[in-house]
Amino acid sequence: MTKPILYTCAGSRGLRATWAAEEAGAEIDLRILPFPPRYLAPEYLALNPLGTVPLLIDGEDRLTESCAIAHYLATRAGPSLLAIAPGEADYAAYLDYTYHADATITFPQTVYMRFCLFEKDKGLQEAGQAYAKWFHKRLVKIEQRLATREFLCADRFTVADICIGYALILAASVGLDEGVPGSLKAYRERLTARPAYQRAVAREEAGRKALADEPREG
Incomplete structure (x- = not known):
């Protein structure tokens, strides 16, 4: 199964998705963008014309709502204690x-x-x-x-x-x-x-730091 690609900015609503992936043990290809991406990463508009984050690409499927992405990643591999199924209490x-x-x-x-x-x-x-x-x-x-x-x-x-x-x-x-x-x-x-939350934050921060350390043109 190909890993979904998650585009987000560190600390944005996309943290919900990164956190859910860590809680679920779901592998994702995390790609951190500069904020705001619509101005600082204009090429991103070709993927998401809204210019918003997060964006999850999983094969032909694309999701742009952070809560939906969190639920999707938590249940992508099947039923999960992170979600509540129809017929279950609550x-x-x-x-x-x-x-x-x-x-x-x-x-x-x-x-x-x-x-x-x-x-x-x-x-x-x-x-x-x-x-x-x-x-x-x-x-x-x-x-x-x-x-x-x-x-x-x-x-x-x-x-x-x-x-x-x-x-x-x-x-x-x-x-x-x-x-x-x-x-x-x-x-x-x-x-x-929660350890999964702390891992998610650390992972996003590492991506942000790597982005900041990239050589600039000009």
Whole structure:
């Protein structure tokens, strides 16, 4: 079986995919791009006209949604404890929290980052801070779910934890941690202590460093 190719930027949403691959023991050809690739790696647009990361290429199949890629890599070789199957307890919750990660949690983070970090010169910080508050208010569902659980679904670590966990990891790195409840910070600590997570981060960082060390033309 040919290894899927994962294009991503170190620390981006693609970390969900790299992490899932490490948890599942799935071999991938990891290719780290400079950020933002649409400007710094324009040749990438021939593969993904959106210019976004991650992108997974597996034969004729192409996926561009990080949560979908994480689920795909976790189950590509067959049923996995990282996913919850139809008919299994918490199947509906597994789907809900996996999709909740981007649709409700990461979305306001992205807008905040654009207005308050990447495009500060446009004077939209006030709007960005409104999205920061949106993000913090939307954490209540996760907080309540984890009040009596170690993990989100089926009393075990799954892709749903990877997808939600990444949003909490991102919050810590972009200045959104002040409004994150202590219980969710503890949950994040449990997730980031996992060996597979640490391997994924190290692997992406090694790729980023190799990219930075490449000789430049001119």
